[in-house]
Structure formats: C-alpha cells, structure tokens
Amino acid sequence: MATQAKSNTKATPKDNHAAASDSNSPISDKMQDTLHHSVDALAERVANTEEKLRHGASSSAEAIAEKQKAVQAQWKQSSIRRYAAENPLASAGIAFAAGMLLTSLLRKK
Incomplete structure (x- = not known):
C-alpha cells in the first residue's frame, strides 16, 4: 500500500524547478546573479542599439523626403x-x- 502511494505521487517539472529555486546553494545563487546581470546588460545594449537604429532610420527618412521634394521641384522646372x-x-x-x-x-x- 505504501508503494502504491509513492508511485502515484510523481514530481512534475514545475515541482522540480520550484525545489531547485528554493535551494540555498552559494554556487547556484552566484550563477543566478551572474546570469541576471548578463541578461540585464544585454537588454540595455539592445535597447541602446534599437534607439540608435530608430533615430538613424527616422533621420534617413526625413533626408530622403527632403531630397524627393527637391528633385520633384527640379523636375517640374525641367x-x-x-x-x-x-x-x-x-x-x-x-x-x-x-x-x-x-x-x-x-x-x-
């Protein structure tokens, strides 16, 4: 009867993850902190790059629009x-x- 109760209670991956996150191992804590810092640094670099790309695209679009207007005006006088x-x-x-x-x-x- 005890073996039946034991075999019916299976650990799910969610339970394993919860158990692993509850451990107070200094190595896992250090690794977790390092990974968090890496992800945060990467996210910041990506955000900066995205902002630069958006600014460059916006200024390029404005320059192209101005150039197009100048060419159209020149063509009308041609x-x-x-x-x-x-x-x-x-x-x-x-x-x-x-x-x-x-x-x-x-x-x-």
Whole structure:
C-alpha cells in the first residue's frame, strides 16, 4: 500500500524547478546573479542599439523626403519635361533609340 502511494505521487517539472529555486546553494545563487546581470546588460545594449537604429532610420527618412521634394521641384522646372510633354512621339523615339544604342554597346558577342 505504501508503494502504491509513492508511485502515484510523481514530481512534475514545475515541482522540480520550484525545489531547485528554493535551494540555498552559494554556487547556484552566484550563477543566478551572474546570469541576471548578463541578461540585464544585454537588454540595455539592445535597447541602446534599437534607439540608435530608430533615430538613424527616422533621420534617413526625413533626408530622403527632403531630397524627393527637391528633385520633384527640379523636375517640374525641367526643360526635358516640357519637351516630353510637347512632343510625346519624338520623346518615345529618342528613348527607343537610346535604349537600342545602350543595348548594342553592352551586349556581349
């Protein structure tokens, strides 16, 4: 009867973990402290890196937006744009000829 009661009470992994955390071993305490410090230091470094990346991405996005506005303003004032709008067929012919020339120069024989 005593063996039946003993075999019915099995230790679960949760119980084993609780028992291990209750131990007062100086080695396990030191290891636990060291691991906590390592995780905290790593978390701080990751947070700093994330902040730097976010700041860099934000400033890059702002710079790209400014550059895009400048290019759009320049394009609106461009004589090429005006010529293409006034002469669409000639513009298409010039683009086709430029593409053929470029293809023939870059083609390997």
